Amino acid sequence: MSVIELEPLVRKLSSPLATAVAAPGRVNLIGEHIDYNDGFVLPMAIQQYVVIAAGKLKTAKRCCSFKSLQLDESFELDLDNTATPDPTAGWRNYVQGVIAGFQELGIEIPSFEAVIHSTVPLGSGLSSSAALEVAIATTLEQLTGHTLTGPQKALLCQRAEHEFVGVPCGIMDQFTSVLATANQLLLIDCQTQKFQHVPLESTNVAILITNSNVKHQLADGEYAKRRSECDSALKKLAQKSWRDVSQQDLDAQQHGLSPTEINRSKHVVSEIQRTLQAVQVLRQNDFETFGELMYQSHNSLRDHYQVSCHELDALVEIAQSIGRSGGVYGSRMTGGGFGGCTVSLVDANRADAIVRRVMSDYQNQTGIVADCFLTKPARGAHVLK
Numbered sequence: 572m573s574v575i576e577l578e579p580l581v582r583k584l585s586s587p588l589a590t591a592v593a594a595p596g597r598v599n600l601i602g603e604h605i606d607y608n609d610g611f612v613l614p615m616a617i618q619q620y621v622v623i624a625a626g627k628l629k630t631a632k633r634c635c636s637f638k639s640l641q642l643d644e645s646f647e648l649d650l651d652n653t654a655t656p657d658p659t660a661g662w663r664n665y666v667q668g669v670i671a672g673f674q675e676l677g678i679e680i681p682s683f684e685a686v687i688h689s690t691v692p693l694g695s696g697l698s699s700s701a702a703l704e705v706a707i708a709t710t711l712e713q714l715t716g717h718t719l720t721g722p723q724k725a726l727l728c729q730r731a732e733h734e735f736v737g738v739p740c741g742i743m744d745q746f747t748s749v750l751a752t753a754n755q756l757l758l759i760d761c762q763t764q765k766f767q768h769v770p771l772e773s774t775n776v777a778i779l780i781t782n783s784n785v786k787h788q789l790a791d792g793e794y795a796k797r798r799s800e801c802d803s804a805l806k807k808l809a810q811k812s813w814r815d816v817s818q819q820d821l822d823a824q825q826h827g828l829s830p831t832e833i834n835r836s837k838h839v840v841s842e843i844q845r846t847l848q849a850v851q852v853l854r855q856n857d858f859e860t861f862g863e864l865m866y867q868s869h870n871s872l873r874d875h876y877q878v879s880c881h882e883l884d885a886l887v888e889i890a891q892s893i894g895r896s897g898g899v900y901g902s903r904m905t906g907g908g909f910g911g912c913t914v915s916l917v918d919a920n921r922a923d924a925i926v927r928r929v930m931s932d933y934q935n936q937t938g939i940v941a942d943c944f945l946t947k948p949a950r951g952a953h954v955l956k
Contacts, residue, residue: 667735747951859895
């Protein structure tokens with residue numbers, strides 16, 4: 572993000588620029604819907620960011636204001652009054668939740684104004700919400716002079732989403748936006764919150780993200796429902812963590828589970844193992860096996876977890892029809908599901924032809940124009956100025 576790209580934001584400030592920060596969206600290559608089930612996930616930051624320019628204000632009352640250039644919306648908050656969640660507040664809740672987290676730590680926030688712009692597609696499963704939360708937190712660090720550790724910042728942002736937005740998300744989105752490194756994937760152990768970077772430096776492969784440009788309305792409620800179903804199944808299995816459940820355990824004890832709980836359990840147990848295997852083969856540059864694991868993951872999300880949809884299935888089927896001979900190693904839905912994006916591992920030298928084929932076939936099948944972009948593993952949240 573260059574200084575020139577910051578200028579439209581800076582011009583919207585009435586005060587001198589105090590800081591400018593960026594926080595990325597993310598895509599998860601494998602390990603879906605298991606971050607809240609003590610699993611392993613393998614995301615990376617993408618080269619699309621939420622950018623914030625902020626200036627300090629000299630006002631009689633302590634307050635802050637936010638303007639979104641993307642949404643053409645703005646609001647003001649009183650920093651001396653305790654913020655509470657508001658179901659009608661929309662994206663304001665993400666902001667208020669992060670501010671409340673800093674205030675709970677006893678950090679005094681000065682009056683300021685902030686202008687926000689995002690290149691992370693909204694509602695696409697690429698964590699525009701986590702990018703916004705992390706960008707706000709990084710802005711507050713700069714304005715207050717109080718720097719949190721990476722995990723502290725990520726957990727503060729996760730709590731904001733839980734308490735102010737009402738989405739019981741796992742740690743993956745916020746951890747990735749904070750801790751990601753360029754040219755590295757991030758393997759996160761969601762039980763211990765430990766993480767390690769996994770190189771993806773080969774110039775022979777590329778990550779293709781395809782936005783289906785649909786988002787079915789049941790997404791948010793179904794997310795919470797899936798989490799509840801997993802918790803119920805785990806309790807019936809008399810285990811404290813899904814990490815303690817093997818496929819053999821599930822086969823032996825599933826008579827006490829409902830058909831729905833059996834399906835959810837099958838996905839969680841198999842996806843945890845798939846993710847660990849995926850890291851092993853990736854370290855060996857075995858892209859063909861990695862791609863096959865991506866297809867297996869999608870099939871499980873479609874059949875056992877039931878969070879896919881016709882449009883996502885169509886995109887994955889198109890990728891499979893192109894096949895290894897056409898330059899596609901593997902593909903799967905990514906994110907919460909019911910719309911949003913697929914992620915594919917492709918031959919970098921054939922990427923442009925693959926994009927044209929995917930977009931053409933998808934429009935022919937659904938009547939919808941998809942958005943495709945290629946990305947490398949990007950840098951996590953950072954200060955621009």
